[in-house]
Amino acid sequence: MAVQTPNLEPKGIQGLGKAIKRKEDARFIVGKGNYLDDINLPGMLYMALVHSPYAHAKILNIDTSEALKIPGVKAVITAKDLAAAGLSWIPTLAGDKQMVLADGKVLYQHQEVAAVYAETRQAAADGAAAVQVEYEPLPVVVDPYKATAPDAPVLREDIKDQMSGAHGPRRHPNHIWTWEVGSKDETEKALAQSEVRIKQHMVYPRSHPAPLEPCGCIGDMNRATGRLTVYMTTQAPHAIRTVLSLVTKIPENNIRVISPDIGGGFGNKVPVYPGYVCAIVGSIVLGAPVKWVETRTENLTTTGFARDFHMDIEIGATKDGRVTAMKVYTLADHGAFDAAADPSKYPAGLFSICTGSYDFQKAYAQVEAVYTNKAPGGVAYRCSFRVTEASYLIERSMDVLAHELKMDPAELRLKNFIQPHQFPYPSALGWTYDSGDYEKTLKVALERIGYHELRKEQAEKRARGELMGIGISTFTEIVGAGPSKDFDILGIKMFDGAEIRVHPTGSAIVRAGTRHQGQGHETTWAQIVSEELGLDVDKIIVEEGDTDTAPYGLGTYASRSTPTAGGAMALAARRIREKAKKIAAHLLEVGENDVEWVDKKFQVKGVPGKSVTMNEVAFAAYTNPPPGLEPGLETTYYYDPPNLTFPHGAYVCVVDIDKGTGEVKVRRFVAIDDCGTIINPMIVEGQVHGGLTEGFAMAFMQEIAFDEQGNHLASNFTDYLLPTALETPKWETGHTVTPSPHHPIGAKGVGESPTVGSPAAFVNAVVDALAHLGVRHIDMPITREKVWRVLRSAGIDAF
């Protein structure tokens, strides 16, 4: 039946496990989202940036006179102007500092050199084009392995004599830090004693999250009140407010950060970028709102890249396939400034999850970071701080080991899984895994895809000269950073807050310090509250992203929202329920101990007919509170999680390869995820679809590459290839459920599992298809050309 007014709200009490449709859709499907560039303020100016054409050069002169002559151009600033305000450099999240505008030299191509403010976006662009900059090119460092050569050009002259940084000693002006974990001696000894050893080098190439909405910011300094409002595409508004206060010295109460609807984040919208700073400075100096929205080229060339880990692994095992030890060395290319978005104590993030789902007794990992003439980073691109690199490393390596042992890769994994009875499991590199059932999940995946039949088919095809491969990945993630004893960013502990206000008529507003970018919090937070309080989900509104109203929290990235803010939401609701119980006892005229919460209402113990709903309790909280009890029904809860959560999954991929063209066709992909308790199965499936597609993109298409002069080779969407509907495979999803024992609702987080787990499945499948030709490894992205070259060098006839 046709409805006259669109009313998309799911109705009634809709708790955990219900696939209700999303509350937030209503505005997006009619074009009424409110993204940053949709916001226009009276008297607003536009900003454009001048970028360097060189990857490394001295700046001899900047001439802004022609730019200032262009009608509408109000001002042009350079590093000198910022220096007067003490803002020419800003601290990075990784304990380094970075130039806002190039200060004396540029360190990567497209680096920001000057900012132009104008009355229209066209005048700003014209102004930026008219700024004349004189450069003297310098030798560049592109290859991270050459960064610390004795004769390598010094990139960071500002710290060239500082032989110690935020994370310990530096051995070269281009060396940032060396981080290690585990016992090197014991691991080497165990490796030496192992019957079988494999070694493999592999690169996780530089990639970029490239959300479809670029980054942007509107600085709005109100000179009358002294209050700065900043509209920003940020995944972490509260952290931004605190950092802005520390950097600008504006009292934090005079800063309001509003993160409006975000058109995808994927980690790209966590750091503070020079464009943001220049828009804010412009507003303070010019006394008008200043908007900056980056171009796609600015997005791909200057904002947070991801990955760029160059990894060497050695694994030891017994002849019958039991792993004994793992040793890893990684070189991390951080670009010109160490702007990695990692918790303070973990310069290589959570890379030490690299022992994966397997019971390694000994392990050691070392990561070294170096400067190169590339944009700074790296951000956790749909990833919990380098868990993507770690997961790819171990899952790819298990296949290399299986190949060496001539063992089926599924069998090797089954032989080495951490067993359910071993949880909580202390890993060799120091984590305590909360729960998991790896064998069960893999068996579900193998059965779903028909693994044994596929192996038979593969043998038959191979005999006929056809190329077919099967790839497995049984990853374990580490997400939900995190417990305040270990996790902070710039000293701010990584707990999260939730606030619930139940109104007298039984509706509620709930707020969190997280900021969704498509994850569906407006629906899932409402479901948690509906579950815990028995309120109708359509009467719960969820609000995030305004630091004036939301409780403090560190934001949405690294799959942390459900593990942290989701926990806070459940516990805030339970605190409300405790108070509601007292009011219910008053209404039911019994003692509090005689009241129980059954079927989402309060009833007198053992008397089902005598009950009150939360709606009735809410009304009483404001109209008829028990004598002596504080009226009202609202609370804020800050949740400091006791541990991280460890989602896992088993992915199986089948590929067919065209011998003539090198084209890899993903025939099937089965993804069985275990993210603990599922809040909304529809949303979880959507997250898995999207994550798998980004994993597919990394395996086959996306790469931020540079030439020898440091020229960026992927500065737009015709060079940086994202999958369309045409290339993207069809996903088959499923679940096992192993709840987290320590999370208030048993949930673990899911948004990143598929991006973390799937690349290895794709690459393993391709290598499996070519293994009989002597192929042991191919680095991502696996382009047709790469496969074509492998086939030709193996002497394979195209027909």
Add this chain to the structure above:
Amino acid sequence: MEITLKINGSEKKLSVEPRTLLVHAIRDAGLTGTHIGCDSSSCGVCTVVLDGKTAVKSCTMFAVQAEGHEITTIEGMAQGGQLHPLQQAFHDQHGLQCGYCTPGMIMAAHVLLQHNPNPTEEEIRFGLSGNLCRCTGYQNIVKAVQQAAEMLRQPSSAAADD
């Protein structure tokens, strides 16, 4: 220069530079449902419909070139307080996450279904291959277009019960 654009049935007088792109003119006219994502006609988030039958990336066209044409944007899809079947279907099938590609995707799908009211999955995937989405992996978008096609072929069930 002064131009008049007919957007979603109403005429809007706009003052634009000759180089103003159609997408900027539409957005400056207050219709911000049409988004900008790439500046190189690759992503499709700025897709609008020209003269009711052609999907155009509005960053590939100057505003002045659109004079005399009828432009339909996402804001013109719901009629009489009723969602267009595509809008309803994107909601029903969870065909959107962050929502940024959604307007362009719906406009592209709208034209696709006009030309091919009963497309196969492959035809839908091909038809939408000029529009990028970073969140959904396209699978639910394909399902949404299939649902909308079904609804459009049977107008009596145009609005699915929620």
